[in-house]
Amino acid sequence: MSALEVQKARAASVFNRENLESILRGRFFYAPAFDIYGGVSGLYDYGPPGCAFQANVIDTWRKHFILEEDMLEVDCTMLTPYEVLKTSGHVDKFSDWMCRDLKTGEIFRADHLVEEVLEARLKGDKEARGIAHDPNEEEDSDKKKRKKKVKQIKAIKLEDEVVKEYETVLAKIDGYSGEELGELMVKYTINNPATDGPLEPPMAFNLMFETAIGPSGQLRGFLRPETAQGQFLNFNKLLEFNNSKTPFASASIGKSFRNEISPRAGLLRVREFLMAEIEHFVDPLDKSHPKFADVKDITLSFLPRGVQEAGSTEPITETIGKAVESKMIDNETLGYFISRIYQFLIKIGVDKTKLRFRQHMGNEMAHYATDCWDGELLTSYGWIECVGCADRSAFDLTVHSNKTKEKMVVREKLETPIEVTKYEIDLTKKLFGPKFRKDAPLVEKFLLDLSQTELEAKANELKTNGKVVFQINGLEGDVELDNKFINIEKRTKVEHVREYVPNVIEPSFGIGRIIYAVFEHSFWNRPEDTARGVLSFPPLVAPSKVLLVPLSNNKELQPVTKKVSDILRKAQIPFKVDDSGVSIGKRYSRNDELGTPFGVTIDFDSVKDDSVTLRERDSTQQVRGSVEDVIKAIKDITYNGVTWEEGTKNLEVFTSSQESK
Amino acid sequence: MSALEVQKARAASVFNRENLESILRGRFFYAPAFDIYGGVSGLYDYGPPGCAFQANVIDTWRKHFILEEDMLEVDCTMLTPYEVLKTSGHVDKFSDWMCRDLKTGEIFRADHLVEEVLEARLKGDKEARGIAHDPNEEEDSDKKKRKKKVKQIKAIKLEDEVVKEYETVLAKIDGYSGEELGELMVKYTINNPATDGPLEPPMAFNLMFETAIGPSGQLRGFLRPETAQGQFLNFNKLLEFNNSKTPFASASIGKSFRNEISPRAGLLRVREFLMAEIEHFVDPLDKSHPKFADVKDITLSFLPRGVQEAGSTEPITETIGKAVESKMIDNETLGYFISRIYQFLIKIGVDKTKLRFRQHMGNEMAHYATDCWDGELLTSYGWIECVGCADRSAFDLTVHSNKTKEKMVVREKLETPIEVTKYEIDLTKKLFGPKFRKDAPLVEKFLLDLSQTELEAKANELKTNGKVVFQINGLEGDVELDNKFINIEKRTKVEHVREYVPNVIEPSFGIGRIIYAVFEHSFWNRPEDTARGVLSFPPLVAPSKVLLVPLSNNKELQPVTKKVSDILRKAQIPFKVDDSGVSIGKRYSRNDELGTPFGVTIDFDSVKDDSVTLRERDSTQQVRGSVEDVIKAIKDITYNGVTWEEGTKNLEVFTSSQESK
Incomplete structure (x- = not known):
């Protein structure tokens, strides 16, 4: 081919x-x-x-x-303490919406349930309208494996408008909140598909696995x-x-x-x-x-x-x-x-x-x-x-920095210094202790944390009234300060360093999802025999690169097999030897299922002249050359991005009827 | 060097x-x-x-x-259900012994505590005898990091026999049961080292992290x-x-x-x-x-x-x-x-x-x-x-097989079939239903599971009495069966297949422990300047293989730097470029701390004749050659097991005083 x-x-x-x-x-x-x-x-x-x-x-x-x-x-580490994931938002927000059937004890994932029920109704509608099934849609036999909740499609025709509504909902299914999903379930009467019994409204279920760290059991943790x-x-x-x-x-x-x-x-x-x-x-x-x-x-x-x-x-x-x-x-x-x-x-x-x-x-x-x-x-x-x-x-970076008080910023030296004008607050600290006693640090911190907007307002208040009034969390009553205690001024300064929190x-x-998709994208069946499946992985990622196939169990072939094995092992090219008694064709087709891109056949000519046959998985094309040249071709095609045509141009085309055996 | x-x-x-x-x-x-x-x-x-x-x-x-x-x-998977680890013995036996101090709430690992207290007493004894500390023993400043429980060594001389006893206990410290550790603690009056308060006897603490799988929280699981x-x-x-x-x-x-x-x-x-x-x-x-x-x-x-x-x-x-x-x-x-x-x-x-x-x-x-x-x-x-x-x-394999009833054996075809003589039991099944009704399967299973020894005994009983009597778990009273119901016979058969549970x-x-030990084994300080630490990792495992060092920031050097970078990247040899302003010597010594085995210096001669200097981390020896030859040497030494002498024999020895700068 x-x-x-x-x-x-x-x-x-x-x-x-x-x-x-x-x-x-x-x-x-x-x-x-x-x-x-x-x-x-x-x-x-x-x-x-x-x-x-x-x-x-x-x-x-x-x-x-x-x-x-x-x-x-x-x-x-995968083990992560509670506080970190509380700060990151995962404790509060990393959840899916689940609905319980209080009668049967069953638990459904709300968005999946809405999706499956509406899809089933659309299918039923198509059936009622006499529209053929899309062959790419899954077959009934798959349903069981997917643990579908909807076991039966009922051929019921829907209003044209309803069809459109369902389609719109399905296109946006990933974006609904729990409340919205609950509303959809009410609007479209979505119940337990098996019993038609009512379901509780969606509740958040946190998706993290929880555990306790240490012997006292007091440090809560999660798997990341x-x-x-x-x-x-x-x-x-x-x-x-x-x-x-x-x-x-x-x-x-x-x-x-x-x-x-x-x-x-x-x-x-x-x-x-x-x-x-x-x-x-x-x-x-x-x-x-x-x-x-x-x-x-x-x-x-x-x-x-x-x-x-x-x-x-x-x-x-x-x-x-x-x-x-x-x-x-x-x-x-x-x-x-x-x-x-x-x-x-x-x-x-x-x-x-x-x-x-x-x-x-x-x-x-x-x-x-x-x-x-x-x-x-x-x-x-x-x-x-x-x-x-x-x-x-x-x-x-911002939330973790706020929580831990650890600055997480980039400091960049400015090529040309810039002038920055901003409000600054000065505290006459020696007066704070006598006035506020144990609360002095709290008051000071409150003042130093004021934003630019707040400072501007307070500067005006101070100018106008000669004093400012605050309510501070944790302190009873108003806090009154005059300009002996504080001074707020707009100042212009030259800055040589820019400080910023980077974006991410x-x-x-x-990886698992990608791997499964590649399995599907790589899979096909030989046209001449649909029972023969092939996984056409790129050689770079194929699990094993070479299948080594001695023509028979004859002892004469063993030295060449060992020689090729040793060279492949030294070159760190993953390979397998198949010296089982079955036909060459069968051994190759078994390996097509494993996605092995190359086969090397060792026959009685190999013993004489050190030549072997190289077979390509997808095309089943075969070429022949010396052991060294064949292994070089394998290495170039697998690891150096060379094509089959380019890599084998110096090898002879080889024709045999072994494939069909 | x-x-x-x-x-x-x-x-x-x-x-x-x-x-x-x-x-x-x-x-x-x-x-x-x-x-x-x-x-x-x-x-x-x-x-x-x-x-x-x-x-x-x-x-x-x-x-x-x-x-x-x-x-x-x-x-x-790391997540493992309870049942698997119950069967493997981990739920019951994978634990350490811990002692609680009920007063302070502290928890100690019993074997570590005994070890530390006895070691501390032996140290105190040495001090009292005026024997110098072994310099290889840890320094005081390390103790805090190890979170040692014993904060102070008291110079108290022990009886010669006690010293010997302590040493014997320490040599066997990994082998004691919880009970034995408890006895040692009583015998040697081992209490909370900080307060001298009493400790509870050792209790088993299971070392597995527990979690729940699924939304209902009913499937108990552990991290493996x-x-x-x-x-x-x-x-x-x-x-x-x-x-x-x-x-x-x-x-x-x-x-x-x-x-x-x-x-x-x-x-x-x-x-x-x-x-x-x-x-x-x-x-x-x-x-x-x-x-x-x-x-x-x-x-x-x-x-x-x-x-x-x-x-x-x-x-x-x-x-x-x-x-x-x-x-x-x-x-x-x-x-x-x-x-x-x-x-x-x-x-x-x-x-x-x-x-x-x-x-x-x-x-x-x-x-x-x-x-x-x-x-x-x-x-x-x-x-x-x-x-x-x-x-x-x-x-x-045996415990999992027993638990799941899944056979886990190797079947080996025997080259020469063997004769096996053993007792076999035959049941007249049609009689079991009428006699035992719903309990029939239980009785049948009990009989078929009898061991060879039991069968031999029952065969004799049957022969002598014409009937046998059993007690079966789950059935009240005796079960009596005569030879219309069962037949037990010693038979000789030829077996062609040997079946066995493999050993493991x-x-x-x-890996983490090995890595830390390699860190210690690789670490030394330059004799000429003990502040300069070196990590002498084998090139094969060193984090980065090459430090690329342009002599200065001069733009003339950039094309050669880029050329060498490109070749290294293409060859998939991990490298870093250090084009910071500091001296070559300082740049190298920074990388000695990272264990980088090779340095390549690019200077103004490199621009003229495409030659670069190659420096070896441990000896600080330098050689010079073309970019290609130098990279070939790096590759051979790192990945192909070639020695420095062999790998650089075609390169010229290069002398410079940069190292000490």
Whole structure:
């Protein structure tokens, strides 16, 4: 098969999730954790090929981002004390909405329930109107696996207007508050789908796993819901490590945890997952990026806020340069990272026609964020958020700094000093002790914390009345001070240093979701035999690179097999030997399921002239050459970005009928 | 300096832990987690150099073990349901002994308290006898950091016999039960060292962090205390993945958690830590290892059980071959892994004179283990267990299999079938229903589960009395059955398949502890200036490999700097550029503290002839050559195991006085 034929065959292959899953589980890419104990929903283990694939994705990520951009990698603890996550807002706000059925004890996730019920009604409407099912929509047999609440579709026709309303709600489903979800449930009479019994209104359920640290059990802690907080807390140390230069980025790869209400959709919604996060600290007044020019011509598929608010899902195709220029994307640094995310995803095997960047809607975005785009990948479960890219502004550093009184700022020497005019307050401290006694520090702190606006008002009050009056929290009655105690003046000073809290641009990757999407995007069936599945991973991330296949068990072949093994091991190219008795064709097709890109066959000619056959997984093309040349080709194609055509141009084309055996 | 001079200077350097720690924290190798919130004891974050060092150690581990030995890597969840850890024994037995002071509320770890009090008394005794302090013992200033309970050493002379008794107790301190510790505390009047108040007797404190999984809060779970259980639970899938062949090994790298009673000693005793564990599944009747011959001549330092029981710490030096032959080490596979552990530790920078393998004493070892050896590293905190290497027998697979009724066995086709004679029981099932009704299945199961010994006894009973009588749990009264219901016979059969539960050899690495020990083993001070610390990491694991140093900020030097940067980046050799204004000597010595093995200086000659200077960290020797040749030397020395002498033999020796600037 030529490369073009491969492309056509892949495009023509009808995706079947059950086939893919049976391969992924059968070949132990992953499996439900604690399987022999009946499993725990939302927890999965990676077996050898899944684990190797994940390690290769992480290795690629580390090189693509950390090494290429000189980022500072840190490894922070997962156990996190209560106070940190209280400050960050997670204790109060990191929750989903759940509804209880008080009769049956069942618990539903409110947004998922509304989504499923409305989708089911729309399906029923289509059925009633006699419109055929979209073949890409999931099959009935999948429903059980997704633990769908809605078991049956009833063919009931809806009013045209209702259909439109449902569609609008579904397009905005990620953005509703608990109250709004409750209103939708009332408006559309959404009950327990199994019993039609009533549900309690949505309640917030915090998604963090809680635990106690230490033997006394008194220090409350959580498992981190993201790696970001550890990076923020180390900001000062990182800035110092970077010789106080900005902008710079930290990065972290590690597990995070979310106690999902009802996990579903396999690897896509799990309770323990691998994240890779970058925190890029940047001057809020200058979010340009020095390497933006390198990426500005990359064309991407965008789904901006406005399009979604109009209830549409039709993306806009645009260069990243134009998207930033038109202010659709807030700034260059955000745009730069969106492009780098795109390049990374393509490198590890994402199908670029199944990738879009969706902007968060106003009500969906955290209140502190300036702008936020999700890299979404199309799978058989729909469009899935796999990478977030947010401008978190100065929120996190500010709240942690306020809470701990630890300054977290960048100090920048100004090339030309600037004049700054502002109100200042002077306290005659020796008078405060006698007047306020033990409360003196409280009064002083209150005065020194006054804002510019307050100072201006008080300066006028002092000028007019010769005294000022305050109410101070924690002190009874009014506090009266005259100008013997305080002096408020507008002064102009020359400043040589600018001090600012940097803003944070945060690309955040859900590695497990990306991996699952790549599995789907890489999967196809051979046109000549649809039972033969292939996982067309890029060689760079394939779990194993080479399958070594001695033609038979004959002892004569063993020295060459050992020689090739030794060279591959020395070159640190992961490989497997398959010297089982089955046919060559069968051994290859078994490895197509593992995504192994190359096969090397050792036959009796190999013993004579040291030549071996090299087979490419997708095209099943074969070439022949010396052991050294074949391994060089494998290495160049896998690690040095060389194409198959280029890498094998000095090798002879080899024809055999083994493939079909 | 020559290599020999370096060796001498390192040996002569007096180790000072405070100096090392100030570098490790100052250069952000690691720092207490949540530092700005006051920290949480036992939790540490790794900064950029620590994180890179850790990643390199893990990468080396993966290549040394997984790739080299074709192990099956898995990545299992940390969240683990109660039932799994109940079965494995962790819920009941994974605990330390703690003593409470009911008056002050303080909690002490019993074995540590006994150890510290007795050590303090021995010190006091030495003082009273006028014996000088060992300079290698920790300094007073360190005590606070270790959170020592014993604040003051009192110079009180002890009886000679008491000294001996204390020393014997200390040599066996790891092996005492809670009851025994309680007895020691009474015998030696060990109270709260601060108040001399009485303590409660030792109580078991379970070291696992507990949490609840899911929104109902009803599924109890823990954070895993080791990665091993996940590997055991996946045994059947792994065996199938390995085409049912044995022996084979699985491996896993990931965080585990222990809720230490009172963490101390920095990175050595923490609550969240990175582990790398191997589970090698082997035939219990054949624990030979095919590659044992490759390692048998390696000489190691052993501290076997007998030596310790005699109260001694004098190690035995022996080849691993002789250690296995003499049965000091139980079997070849265990011996093979001990050697491989040794090779790995040396590769990443452990000082081999500070490594010993200590055998667990009888009372210290888990009841199911056949043999267990700890790889211990000598640090300023004493000998520290960093790697365990245990033969866990068939314990884990057996208990999980019994609990879940999932068979976990290897089936081996016998080359020559064997005859097996055993008792078998036949049930006349159609009679059981009418007689026992709903209890029939219970009775049948009871009968089919009878052991060979029980069957033999019942066969005789049946023969003698024509009937048998049973008491069955869950049924009231006796159950009487005659030979119409059952038949028990001794039969001889030919078996073609042997079925067995494999034994497990488990090398288990505490990566954080190993890393800290390498930090200590690598640290020394330049003899000419003891303020200049050096971390002599092997280039393979050094956080960054090259420091690029343009002689000055002159723009002329920038193109060469960029060229060298580009080549290094393309070759994926981690490097840093230091173009700060300070002197070359200062820039180098800053990087000696980071353990960067190579410096490349770019000067005005570089612009003319494309040559650069290469500097070696330990010897400060410099050589000069073309950019290409210098980078080739760096690559060969770092990744291909080439020595400095060999790697630079074609480069010219270069002399300059920059170093001392």
